Amino acid sequence: MIAFFARRLAAPAIVLLASSLPAFAADEKPLDMASTAWLLTATALVLFMTLPGLALFYAGLVRARNALSVLMHCVVIAALMSVLWLAFGYSLAFSDGGQNQAWIGGLDRAFLTGITADTLKDGIPEAVFFMFQATFAIITPALIVGAYPERIKFSAVVWFSGLWLLLVYVPACHWIWGGGWLAEAGVIDFAGGLVVHVTAGMAAVAAALMVGRRRDFPHEPILPHNPGMTATGAGMLWVGWYGFNAGSALAANGSAGMALLATHMSAAAGALTWMGIEWLRHGRPSLVGTVTGLIAGLATITPAAGVAGPVGGLVAGFCGGVICFSVTALLKQRLKLDDSLDVCAVHGVGGALGILLVAVIGQPGFGGSGFAEGVDAMGQLGSQLLGLLVTAAWAGGMSWAILALLRITGGLRVSEEEEFDGLDITTHGERAYDLR
Numbered sequence: 122m123i124a125f126f127a128r129r130l131a132a133p134a135i136v137l138l139a140s141s142l143p144a145f146a147a148d149e150k151p152l153d154m155a156s157t158a159w160l161l162t163a164t165a166l167v168l169f170m171t172l173p174g175l176a177l178f179y180a181g182l183v184r185a186r187n188a189l190s191v192l193m194h195c196v197v198i199a200a201l202m203s204v205l206w207l208a209f210g211y212s213l214a215f216s217d218g219g220q221n222q223a224w225i226g227g228l229d230r231a232f233l234t235g236i237t238a239d240t241l242k243d244g245i246p247e248a249v250f251f252m253f254q255a256t257f258a259i260i261t262p263a264l265i266v267g268a269y270p271e272r273i274k275f276s277a278v279v280w281f282s283g284l285w286l287l288l289v290y291v292p293a294c295h296w297i298w299g300g301g302w303l304a305e306a307g308v309i310d311f312a313g314g315l316v317v318h319v320t321a322g323m324a325a326v327a328a329a330l331m332v333g334r335r336r337d338f339p340h341e342p343i344l345p346h347n348p349g350m351t352a353t354g355a356g357m358l359w360v361g362w363y364g365f366n367a368g369s370a371l372a373a374n375g376s377a378g379m380a381l382l383a384t385h386m387s388a389a390a391g392a393l394t395w396m397g398i399e400w401l402r403h404g405r406p407s408l409v410g411t412v413t414g415l416i417a418g419l420a421t422i423t424p425a426a427g428v429a430g431p432v433g434g435l436v437a438g439f440c441g442g443v444i445c446f447s448v449t450a451l452l453k454q455r456l457k458l459d460d461s462l463d464v465c466a467v468h469g470v471g472g473a474l475g476i477l478l479v480a481v482i483g484q485p486g487f488g489g490s491g492f493a494e495g496v497d498a499m500g501q502l503g504s505q506l507l508g509l510l511v512t513a514a515w516a517g518g519m520s521w522a523i524l525a526l527l528r529i530t531g532g533l534r535v536s537e538e539e540e541f542d543g544l545d546i547t548t549h550g551e552r553a554y555d556l557r
Contacts, residue, residue: 150244166364178354186543267462268325308508314424322469355412383434390438391418420471430488
């Protein structure tokens with residue numbers, strides 16, 4: 122009798138409880154609280170990479186009279202990209218483009234129309250996913266700042282960064298991460314070797330050529346004014362990169378943990394490799410060189426972090442250290458390209474190298490997780506090469522076109538007198554230091 126009444130009372134209670142729970146479509150994942158918590162953390166880490174990490178890293182590498190201007194560039198880019206990402210960028214990158222889906226998304230998510238606190242995307246609040254991707258949209262044009270400091274007009278920085286986000290970053294992001302044609306072609310770019318580093322590297326080459334060399338380059342040595350500041354920024358980038366790569370798993374799981382491990386090993390290997398080369402060639406290891414190698418290792422592992430193991434991370438870091446060091450010397454000493462803070466040589470080349478290394482270190486023999494079913498290493502290499510060539514061509518060509526337009530309409534470069542006095546005081550009316 123007791124069992125009978127228990128069953129009769131339990132049925133309405135179960136119905137009442139079920140009605141109080143959120144309803145999900147059959148193909149929609151329920152809220153994953155652990156992954157949401159991790160992605161919130163990763164979002165903060167990636168923003169930390171730009172402000173203050175990248176800002177300090179770059180500011181320490183320029184001369185004292187231009188340090189504040191570099192900080193200003195990074196702060197304003199972070200603010201402007203945030204607004205543009207909300208207005209159009211996110212929707213065009215990640216929404217369904219209908220018949221144009223292969224090339225670009227639609228505008229149904231412009232200004233996050235229809236998205237509430239309860240809207241989920243693969244088990245994560247879409248507002249959190251939006252913010253995580255916004256931090257990538259912030260840091261990518263901020264990377265390009267290293268190509269043109271000490272001589273560019275501030276207005277040119279603002280216009281170029283905004284147009285570049287919408288015309289270069291957003292399409293590349295959609296092609297690879299938004300379900301576009303390169304994703305369909307099987308390209309693996311886990312955390313931004315193409316979307317972030319190659320696009321920024323190609324834009325840096327275009328900017329260095331279009332804006333022109335600094336007045337002292339290459340006749341006089343242009344030394345970093347504060348290596349300690351640069352090392353501090355590099356340390357922040359190393360920490361923040363955990364969010365950049367491990368966060369790109371979009372889950373709190375083993376894939377995120379392995380991505381973090383591979384990322385750390387690549388950074389360590391890159392730093393030691395660059396330091397060792399300098400030590401052998403010049404008889405002394407430099408702090409700036411060592412942290413530059415650290416960044417090269419991080420850039421190189423970024424696209425492969427989702428398929429690599431710790432040994433693959435070491436391989437990526439070593440290759441990134443050797444090749445990025447060599448390209449840095451080639452561009453500055455032989456080609457006389459004033460990519461002032463080595464954006465192309467470190468980020469562009471590192472990202473491109475990592476894209477190709479996916480086909481090597483992603484193999485189980487290197488501790489990798491392998492590729493899609495039916496795809497071997499050579500097939501994956503073909504997809505990776507296709508993605509690299511297309512993305513590099515698009516980023517380089519569109520960056521050149523934007524800069525050409527700005528040079529015609531408002532100019533790119535400050536006057537020789539302003540360059541001599543420094544952009545801190547001539548453009549912003551402030552100084553990072555009291556130089557009296």
